[in-house]
């Protein structure tokens with residue numbers, strides 16, 4: 119790496135960290151969307167909230183590893199306390215043991231969830247009974263297999279969707295505004311009079327945005343995993359190359375926006391016109407599968423669709439790494455075409 | 468050795484204006500060369516063509532023996548440029564700014580700090596560039612143009628935003644740079660500045676070079692009358708007109724103004740009458756040179 123390139127990269131990082139507005143729009147806002155959407159609509163959690171009193175044999179099974187995906191257990195000190203949690207609506211059922219009897223206090227309001235809790239407890243009791251009766255090879259077994267379908271829970275939808283949105287906003291706005299500002303202040307002319315390679319100016323900005331995109335991805339993964347308990351599927355790590363390809367595509371769009379904008383206001387208006395409709399139609403805010411077919415047709419023409427779809431496939435739908443290949447190729451193609459056009463249209467002064 | 472700059476018939480036209488209209492220039496190595504003229508004369512356009520930032524419609528230029536366009540990175544290492552309008556990486560501090568430019572030329576950090584000191588910005592080293600005063604920005608811009616010790620430096624109105632003290636410091640800096648062997652090309656509106664600072668000047672008007680030479684030589688060639696001003700009521704106007712060597716007399720609010728070809732004759736007459744108190748002698752200036760060649764008063 120040449121000294122000029124390193125100096126330009128350091129400048130880019132410092133300028134970004136010192137630009138509070140840019141930080142807000144690229145990092146905080148998408149994360150805030152995730153928090154707000156996630157917290158408001160998080161009623162789809164597949165885990166059932168139950169309270170457990172004491173620590174008898176049934177309680178231990180309920181808390182065991184096999185049921186950790188089904189139940190979210192809150193320990194309480196007494197039967198009364200458990201019942202209060204049910205009446206308050208904090209849990210759907212409170213479970214206590216006395217000798218051979220398992221008491222369940224369950225909420226009348228949420229029948230489905232209560233039934234789920236009752237069913238689970240019943241299953242545990244049935245198994246315990248069998249074991250007590252000395253049955254080691256039961257006559258009937260259930261072999262249940264989960265089938266991944268493409269419809270997603272709310273938060274499983276929003277983590278990849280809003281991550282894609284955040285990437286698009288960060289790259290399109292970040293590059294377009296910086297370039298227009300540099301052109302207007304005359305910095306681009308000034309830089310032409312230094313011996314730096316034009317390529318280095320581009321590379322430094324690309325490197326900056328790849329770093330920003332990776333930071334956004336890490337932030338989304340951490341918030342998704344630790345605040346919302348998103349279940350990431352096998353090849354979730356393919357989100358990294360996908361996000362990098364997406365960043366290149368959106369940088370090219372930002373470059374194009376800068377080519378057509380003379381003022382910062384114009385750049386920011388055009389960038390909005392590019393990113394907002396794309397977010398709505400590109401599967402960032404709601405699933406396009408539910409939209410009318412003409413909307414889906416438009417959606418197919420938007421690069422963000424390929425990013426969000428690819429991210430959903432590998433992060434939460436359980437598809438293999440291969441699912442990211444086509445989206446990545448489309449995004450790289452977008453980067454080449456948009457970048458090539460922008461190179462022709464862009465003016466230095 | 469080739470001259471620092473040689474141009475032939477540079478021409479540049481914008482829509483309806485001929486900004487630069489056949490400029491031939493030759494700047495020697497190791498001199499401070501001033502390009503002066505009123506607003507819109509074409510100074511900036513001419514410089515930017517020579518720097519390689521704009522291409523001329525016609526004509527040719529050679530800078531340190533190379534043609535400046537298309538962009539030649541090897542040549543750019545050897546020259547330094549301060550543009551008329553400063554532009555910076557806005558979020559960097561003054562020290563980081565000049566440090567970044569130093570990196571572009573592969574110059575050690577210590578040189579950047581030394582240059583910051585030389586343009587008097589050590590105290591503002593940690594200030595974000597966007598928050599510097601106009602004069603401080605201009606000094607920073609000059610510092611950035613000099614940080615790599617270029618062989619040839621272009622300063623476009625380097626003293627425009629500077630206070631008198633900073634202006635004098637800049638003159639010292641420019642002389643220092645020249646004394647280290649570099650060539651300095653600068654533009655200015657101030658004929659006075661050109662006279663004190665520049666080894667040679669070219670006066671430009673309406674896209675053309677009107678005249679070129681050392682300031683002394685230009686003034687002397689003018690063969691202009693000396694002007695002697697006297698305090699009011701020192702002498703009657705008629706009596707003054709009768710003095711030996713006086714060609715014309717004018718009365719104005721600050722006193723009498725006598726013109727004549729020879730300062731010696733007039734001064735001898737005034738000395739006889741014990742009228743030397745409060746008197747001022749002014750020879751011709753570059754403003755007179757401008758007037759003489761363009762037929763217009765020079766108004767900076």
Ligand SMILES: Nc1ncnc2c1ncn2[C@@H]1O[C@H](COP(=O)(O)OP(=O)(O)OP(=O)(O)O)[C@@H](O)[C@H]1O
Pocket residue numbers: 481482484485486504505506507508509510511512513551
């Ligand atoms: N990019 C441009 N487009 C159109 N006209 C221009 C452009 N640049 C300069 N001009 C015109 O060319 C003429 C010369 O401008 P220039 O900036 O070279 O003058 P100058 O001598 O540097 O003036 P000043 O002392 O005000 O800096 C002016 O009439 C100006 O309006």
Ligand SMILES: [Mg+2]
Pocket residue numbers: 510511512551623
């Ligand atoms: Mg100018």
